[in-house]
Amino acid sequence: MSVIAIVLPLAILLAMGFLYAFVRAVRSGQYDDLDSPALRAIQDDPVRHAGPRTARPIRHTPAPTQD
Amino acid sequence: MTTLSRQHDAHLDTAHAHVACDHCRKPVPAGLVEPGAQAQFCCAGCRTAFGIINSCGLSDYYALLESSGDTAATVARAAAFAEFDDPTFSALYVRALPNNLAEIELVVANVHCGACLWLLERLPSVVPGVLSARLQIRSGLITVTFDPAATQLSRVAAAMAALGYPPHPAKDRSVRDQRAREDREQLIRIAIAGACSGNVMMLAFALYGGHFDGIEPAFFTAFRILSAVLGLICIFWPGWPFFHSAIASIRAKSPNIDVPICIALLAGAVAGLVNTILDRGELYFDSLTMLVLLLLFGRLVGRKQQRWATDAVELLYSITPFSAHRVADDGSVRDIPADALAVGDLIEVRSGESVPVDGTIEAGSTRLDLSILSGESRPVPAGLGEQALAGAVNLGQTIRVRAAATGRDTRAGRLMAMVGEAAARRAPIIRFTDSIASIFIIVVIALAALTFALWVGINPAAATDNAIAMLIVTCPCALGIAAPVALGLTIGRAARDGVLIKGADVLERLADPGTIVLDKTGTLTLGKPRIADVVGDRAALPYAAAVEAGVNHPLALAFAQHADPALACNDALLTLGKGASGSVNGSRVLAGSRAFLADHAVHIPDSLASAFSAFTNRGQTPVGIAIEGHLVAVAAVGDAIREDAPNAIDALRRSGWSVQILSGDDPTIVRRVGQTLGIPESQCIGGVSPEGKLAHIQALASKGSVVMVGDGVNDAAALAAAHVGVAVHGGAEASLAAADVFIAKPGLSPLVELVATGPRALRSVRTILAVSVVYNVIAGALCLLGTINPIVAAAIMPLNSLSVLTVAVRSRAWRGISCR
Numbered sequence: 001m002s003v004i005a006i007v008l009p010l011a012i013l014l015a016m017g018f019l020y021a022f023v024r025a026v027r028s029g030q031y032d033d034l035d036s037p038a039l040r041a042i043q044d045d046p047v048r049h050a051g052p053r054t055a056r057p058i059r060h061t062p063a064p065t066q067d
Numbered sequence: 068m069t070t071l072s073r074q075h076d077a078h079l080d081t082a083h084a085h086v087a088c089d090h091c092r093k094p095v096p097a098g099l100v101e102p103g104a105q106a107q108f109c110c111a112g113c114r115t116a117f118g119i120i121n122s123c124g125l126s127d128y129y130a131l132l133e134s135s136g137d138t139a140a141t142v143a144r145a146a147a148f149a150e151f152d153d154p155t156f157s158a159l160y161v162r163a164l165p166n167n168l169a170e171i172e173l174v175v176a177n178v179h180c181g182a183c184l185w186l187l188e189r190l191p192s193v194v195p196g197v198l199s200a201r202l203q204i205r206s207g208l209i210t211v212t213f214d215p216a217a218t219q220l221s222r223v224a225a226a227m228a229a230l231g232y233p234p235h236p237a238k239d240r241s242v243r244d245q246r247a248r249e250d251r252e253q254l255i256r257i258a259i260a261g262a263c264s265g266n267v268m269m270l271a272f273a274l275y276g277g278h279f280d281g282i283e284p285a286f287f288t289a290f291r292i293l294s295a296v297l298g299l300i301c302i303f304w305p306g307w308p309f310f311h312s313a314i315a316s317i318r319a320k321s322p323n324i325d326v327p328i329c330i331a332l333l334a335g336a337v338a339g340l341v342n343t344i345l346d347r348g349e350l351y352f353d354s355l356t357m358l359v360l361l362l363l364f365g366r367l368v369g370r371k372q373q374r375w376a377t378d379a380v381e382l383l384y385s386i387t388p389f390s391a392h393r394v395a396d397d398g399s400v401r402d403i404p405a406d407a408l409a410v411g412d413l414i415e416v417r418s419g420e421s422v423p424v425d426g427t428i429e430a431g432s433t434r435l436d437l438s439i440l441s442g443e444s445r446p447v448p449a450g451l452g453e454q455a456l457a458g459a460v461n462l463g464q465t466i467r468v469r470a471a472a473t474g475r476d477t478r479a480g481r482l483m484a485m486v487g488e489a490a491a492r493r494a495p496i497i498r499f500t501d502s503i504a505s506i507f508i509i510v511v512i513a514l515a516a517l518t519f520a521l522w523v524g525i526n527p528a529a530a531t532d533n534a535i536a537m538l539i540v541t542c543p544c545a546l547g548i549a550a551p552v553a554l555g556l557t558i559g560r561a562a563r564d565g566v567l568i569k570g571a572d573v574l575e576r577l578a579d580p581g582t583i584v585l586d587k588t589g590t591l592t593l594g595k596p597r598i599a600d601v602v603g604d605r606a607a608l609p610y611a612a613a614v615e616a617g618v619n620h621p622l623a624l625a626f627a628q629h630a631d632p633a634l635a636c637n638d639a640l641l642t643l644g645k646g647a648s649g650s651v652n653g654s655r656v657l658a659g660s661r662a663f664l665a666d667h668a669v670h671i672p673d674s675l676a677s678a679f680s681a682f683t684n685r686g687q688t689p690v691g692i693a694i695e696g697h698l699v700a701v702a703a704v705g706d707a708i709r710e711d712a713p714n715a716i717d718a719l720r721r722s723g724w725s726v727q728i729l730s731g732d733d734p735t736i737v738r739r740v741g742q743t744l745g746i747p748e749s750q751c752i753g754g755v756s757p758e759g760k761l762a763h764i765q766a767l768a769s770k771g772s773v774v775m776v777g778d779g780v781n782d783a784a785a786l787a788a789a790h791v792g793v794a795v796h797g798g799a800e801a802s803l804a805a806a807d808v809f810i811a812k813p814g815l816s817p818l819v820e821l822v823a824t825g826p827r828a829l830r831s832v833r834t835i836l837a838v839s840v841v842y843n844v845i846a847g848a849l850c851l852l853g854t855i856n857p858i859v860a861a862a863i864m865p866l867n868s869l870s871v872l873t874v875a876v877r878s879r880a881w882r883g884i885s886c887r
Contacts, residue, residue: 004286008289008293011266012266012293015262015265015266016262018262019258019259019262022255022258023255023258026251026254026255026258027251027255029247029251031250031251031254032203032247032250032251033203033204035203035204035205036184036201036202036203036204036205039180039184039185039204040184040188042181
């Protein structure tokens with residue numbers, strides 16, 4: 001039965017891990033707008049001329065958080 | 068290419084020159100003309116764009132395009148963005164970012180679909196120097212990051228306008244940021260509550276299993292301590308807002324629905340903690356944490372829906388005009404934000420613009436439309452040395468105004484200040500759910516006391532446990548969860564139909580019919596001079612329109628929509644106060660008053676003579692149209708009543724509301740409008756000042772429920788004082804700020820649906836209450852019998868919440884405007 005002594009804290013730890021990930025996602029603004037990203041996902045990437053992919057001008061910069 | 072074939076091509080081109088592309092209006096190349104097709108396109112790109120625009124429901128785009136004139140409009144708009152480069156503008160709206168970048172939030176109207184999003188977010192490839200553009204499709208708010216050294220804001224704005232989305236700077240950024248922060252906090256609370264309740268549930272299952280099959284004492288204690296820790300975290304961290312709101316409502320001596328909820332949470336937490344320490348008795352942490360989670364979730368749904376409506380209204384403020392043309396000492400004219408104007412500035416106001424300041428006219432003379440300030444529907448002449456008030460619309464020529472008061476010091480600004488005072492003094496209406504709350508508190512505490520008293524005699528050890536079980540299971544969680552969801556969803560559905568309701572309490576205030584007070588100009592009527600009626604030959608209207616187009620006169624505007632481009636008049640002559648004359652297609656046309664026609668010896672047939680006095684009696688201006696010395700038609704120019712107004716007023720009456728008209732316009736005109744709509748003369752009040760409107764509404768509000776519907780600055784204070792203030796389509800900024808509801812669609816039909824929604828929404832809240840009372844009666848009886856245990860509670864409480872949530876989601880209080 002002592003396996004519970006390991007599994008239980010592990011379960012709680014796992015929950016805390018997910019909680020931390022979610023809180024980070026919320027704080028970075030990922031949940032501020034739930035409509036536009038859905039539309040963004042179905043758009044094609046702009047057709048690029050020859051060149052490295054790193055030159056993409058449009059990149060998602062998360063809103064700066066001062067808090 | 069040979070000369071011959073070139074000629075052939077040219078011939079074909081001219082032959083099809085009249086075939087214009089349905090998207091861009093340029094001629095369609097001969098080879099691409101599809102005979103018999105519904106729409107013609109000059110290229111595949113236009114065909115695609117046409118398809119996209121139509122499938123987005125944006126076909127109005129083409130109508131607008133036709134009325135504005137494509138390229139000319141783009142150029143004019145591009146020139147109008149000069150104020151974006153003014154230093155005062157940057158100070159007000161632009162936020163500096165690290166790396167010498169800057170960010171601005173702009174509002175664009177008419178974003179509807181993924182194509183708009185795609186187009187606007189391609190801004191960096193359209194304007195060099197723009198680094199990113201992120202659009203929130205629901206609100207039309209676009210955040211543009213740019214390099215001020217590489218581009219100017221006016222170029223960004225002009226590029227957006229060229230794409231078809233003229234931008235406006237978004238006001239009140241700090242308020243929006245604050246709200247976004249609150250939303251994030253709320254989500255985080257839900258996450259914490261979810262993590263806690265999930266784990267408590269896991270432990271509870273183990274304990275329930277142990278309850279039936281036996282459990283090792285060490286695990287029993289450990290599981291209970293762990294669930295107590297998680298439960299207490301959940302109740303007092305994510306659940307803190309409920310305690311906060313309950314404490315505030317008790318301080319205000321009007322207990323709300325959070326008070327009984329908090330009693331349950333607190334009783335459960337304390338009893339659970341005590342039982343954990345004593346290592347005996349029941350724990351309720353699984354039910355309580357689930358309750359906190361569901362409550363938070365219900366509030367989030369309700370709040371989100373309401374937020375969309377409020378945000379939409381606030382972003383609409385941003386679209387109101389905000390720039391002014393300031394004339395510098397050297398005579399040059401510069402565009403600056405209206406917020407940066409100062410007393411003593413000389414400001415140019417062009418035709419069709421609204422005056423940004425109170426001041427005296429120093430150059431030019433014109434006619435001003437004061438309807439938004441005073442409700443007066445007829446334009447007022449204003450000349451040199453006369454006063455111009457902020458908010459008045461210049462209908463005539465360009466004038467220059469020397470500012471005597473700006474911003475809050477203007478008459479419009481002072482009326483805005485009254486809005487705040489009127490809102491603060493608004494007669495309170497106790498919210499239905501809150502009035503239930505105090506009953507709940509009494510019943511719950513009485514029942515708990517009864518249980519305790521009953522069990523002290525039978526089994527003193529079980530008395531406390533049973534009393535606490537009673538406190539917990541009879542908690543009105545269903546109302547706390549389902550009522551905000553039901554009301555929130557109703558608000559969300561209404562917002563999708565263009566009726567923006569600012570708060571759930573608005574629906575509750577609409578529950579019982581009372582008096583509905585309507586403004587006239589712009590609400591019941593269109594607010595613009597139009598040809599309301601014609602007696603005689605309608606074919607004469609384009610002739611009159613041609614003559615009127617040549618003169619600058621407010622009445623001439625009414626004829627504009629009847630203009631025929633084939634008819635033109637080059638020798639139009641205006642006789643002030645009487646009429647206009649000129650020759651069209653070789654025939655002499657006169658348009659004017661009866662006296663004007665008589666002066667020109669026009670024969671007036673008896674059949675038309677009576678029309679003049681009939682129109683005058685209706686409060687309209689008759690304009691006789693004579694061709695070659697014969698009167699052929701009489702047009703009534705007036706502020707036409709909205710088409711759906713008679714039906715809407717009938718519907719309002721049928722649902723038990725008494726209808727009044729309250730207007731700043733001339734009492735005779737108000738009475739005529741009332742007569743047309745079947746409103747008794749005693750209920751039509753004209754010539755009322757904004758202060759008078761406020762007093763009238765306050766007097767009515769002390770007697771019963773009052774809904775005020777208006778659109779102007781003159782209505783704003785009255786809107787705030789009424790139980791429910793409704794601002795209608797095309798209203799002034801002030802009325803938007805003051806109103807509880809904004810109807811973003813023209814016409815009065817949405818108002819009828821709004822008024823019908825209130826009782827329906829309240830009915831669904833009552834259904835929710837009934838369902839939850841049934842559950843509480845069953846649970847309460849079980850408690851009294853002492854047969855309740857945490858397992859039964861754990862089953863009953865979520866079932867209760869789920870069934871009322873189903874009722875809430877399925878209730879259709881808002882049924883849509885089109886269904887009538």
